[in-house]
Amino acid sequence: NAGVTQTPKFQVLKTGQSMTLQCAQDMNHNSMYWYRQDPGMGLRLIYYSASEGTTDKGEVPNGYNVSRLNKREFSLRLESAAPSQTSVYFCASSGIQGLTDTQYFGPGTRLTVL
Amino acid sequence: AQTVTQSQPEMSVQEAETVTLSCTYDTSESDYYLFWYKQPPSRQMILVIRQEAYKQQNATENRFSVNFQKAAKSFSLKISDSQLGDAAMYFCASVRDYGGSQGNLIFGKGTKLSVKP
Numbered sequence: 484n485a486g487v488t489q490t491p492k493f494q495v496l497k498t499g500q501s502m503t504l505q506c507a508q509d510m511n512h513n514s515m516y517w518y519r520q521d522p523g524m525g526l527r528l529i530y531y532s533a534s535e536g537t538t539d540k541g542e543v544p545n546g547y548n549v550s551r552l553n554k555r556e557f558s559l560r561l562e563s564a565a566p567s568q569t570s571v572y573f574c575a576s577s578g579i580q581g582l583t584d585t586q587y588f589g590p591g592t593r594l595t596v597l
Numbered sequence: 598a599q600t601v602t603q604s605q606p607e608m609s610v611q612e613a614e615t616v617t618l619s620c621t622y623d624t625s626e627s628d629y630y631l632f633w634y635k636q637p638p639s640r641q642m643i644l645v646i647r648q649e650a651y652k653q654q655n656a657t658e659n660r661f662s663v664n665f666q667k668a669a670k671s672f673s674l675k676i677s678d679s680q681l682g683d684a685a686m687y688f689c690a691s692v693r694d695y696g697g698s699q700g701n702l703i704f705g706k707g708t709k710l711s712v713k714p
């Protein structure tokens with residue numbers, strides 16, 4: 484049982500390049516989330532997927548797109564990377580939609596945009 | 598806007614001593630959950646403890662306990678018998694309550710805990 488996995492662990496991009504961050508969970512969770520963590524800012528929600536087939540914007544969605552490929556996988560795409568997107572990205576999942584969620588996190592991806 | 602405030606950017610504790618990390622939050626929900634997450638240098642976010650707002654009893658997990666004051670919207674974490682492995686960033690989080698994203702967490706900015714041998 485691997486929990487939540489993310490690939491890659493590290494990535495360096497040039498401004499304007501695109502890339503996709505992959506996330507998968509093996510806990511049969513319904514909901515999945517993408518956060519970014521910047522120094523001194525805590526974690527902020529980018530996008531989430533309450534269930535397979537649905538996605539919604541979070542607090543900081545600009546510059547990102549997501550795909551809930553199936554129940555296990557939730558990807559985050561940067562179409563044209565900008566230096567402001569330099570951050571650590573975390574994927575998380577939780578069992579049910581609603582106030583009783585406990586979210587479990589992946590190990591994170593450190594992204595640098597030059 | 599929903600907010601979670603951790604007023605102590607850094608804390609230090611002697612090994613085997615007790616330390617308390619502070620957190621206050623703002624929510625319009627009457628029923629919600631609160632969480633403490635630990636982030637060691639490995640960057641992994643690890644759930645430490647969670648509290649259901651409808652429960653009056655404070656949650657406890659081994660050496661970790663909370664002091665939940667619902668009226669004051671305060672949720673502090675007490676670490677007893679501190680160990681070197683407790684050194685990490687600690688994040689307080691509450692559930693968000695706008696629109697359809699009721700399961701999404703709002704995080705504080707974190708408290709960096711150092712443990713001195």
